[in-house]
Amino acid sequence: MSWRATVLTIFPEMLPGPLAFSVAGRALRAGLWDLETVDIRGFARDKHRSVDDSPFGGGPGMIMRPDVLDAAIAGADGTGALIHLSPRGQPLDQERVRAFAAMPGVTLICSRFEGIDERLLEARAVDEVSLGDFVLSGGELPALVLIEAVSRHLPGFLGKTESLEDKKGSYQVYTRPAVYETKIGGKKIKWTVPKALLSGDHKLIQQWRGGKSS
Numbered sequence: 001m002s003w004r005a006t007v008l009t010i011f012p013e014m015l016p017g018p019l020a021f022s023v024a025g026r027a028l029r030a031g032l033w034d035l036e037t038v039d040i041r042g043f044a045r046d047k048h049r050s051v052d053d054s055p056f057g058g059g060p061g062m063i064m065r066p067d068v069l070d071a072a073i074a075g076a077d078g079t080g081a082l083i084h085l086s087p088r089g090q091p092l093d094q095e096r097v098r099a100f101a102a103m104p105g106v107t108l109i110c111s112r113f114e115g116i117d118e119r120l121l122e123a124r125a126v127d128e129v130s131l132g133d134f135v136l137s138g139g140e141l142p143a144l145v146l147i148e149a150v151s152r153h154l155p156g157f158l159g160k161t162e163s164l165e166d167k168k169g170s171y172q173v174y175t176r177p178a179v180y181e182t183k184i185g186g187k188k189i190k191w192t193v194p195k196a197l198l199s200g201d202h203k204l205i206q207q208w209r210g211g212k213s214s
Contacts, residue, residue, distance in 0.1 A: 003154050004034040004105035005147045006078035007140075008069070010051060010112060012037035014140045024148055027157045034105075035147075036077060040064075043071040052113050061114035069109070069120050078107030082126050085110060085139035085146070089128030092146060096129070100146070101153035108146065110139030171212040 007015055015037050019025060027033055041049040045068065052062040073082070080103035090096070100106050109116070109126065121128070131142045151157055178198060180191045196208035 001104065002031050002034045003101070003103075003151070004036060004079055005143075005150075006036045006038065006076050006105065006107040007110060007143050008038045008040055008072050008076060008108065009110040009138075009140055009143075010040050011110075011138070011140060012039045015144070017140075017144055019144060019147060019151075023158065024151055027151060027154070030156075032154055032156050033147075033151050038072055038076045038078075040069060040072045043068050043075060055114065059114075063114055064111055064116045064120075066117035066120035066123075069116060070124070073107070073109075073124060076107065078105070079103075080105040080107060082107045082124055083109065083146075084116060084121060084126045084128045085131070085142035086115070086128045087130050087133060087135055089130040092129050092131055092149070097146075097149045098153055100150045106146070106150070108139070108143045110143050112138045171209045 009015070016025070016028065016035055019028065019035070028035065040051050044050050050065075051068050052064050055061070055063045081100060083106055085108060120126070129142075129146065131145055136142065174193045174197055178193045182189055182191070194208065196204050199205070
């Protein structure tokens, strides 16, 4: 059974988005992972398909209703961890990515407006995950990032030409030509590759990369 991402959102048309391309899209089409989108509005209880209401105690914005979202969670065929993408959550790192990849899948709640009624988060023991200390309009973009990060760890996802590097981009990289000349601001500049990378000495290369890692 393939790893599955179940995404609860009021904008299901935003997915798979960029995940339909490159290696992620190839793996999706090959059945290495699966995507299910759930339209939260489909569980609304009025003719306007309302999913939000004004906050008790006053304040700006609207809050996602616990009854509608709870019905969406119950109606989804989700699996694995139940996750809310939120700036107040625990940071997403490689350790958590590997943990999610070891599960049968994840169920992601993409909130909008000012957030979700706290009772729903507590009752469902929702795990809150953050991509950083900043605010976006919704959880769809963070959901795409989480799925992309996790899917790279799935068996068969990466081919021989791709690299599963836990700290991708942690050291400087170079390619051909070994010597490159250009002009910047009218000044001629020659760029060369570090000698260690041209040496053919694998031990020296690893030492150089270790010294350049961030």
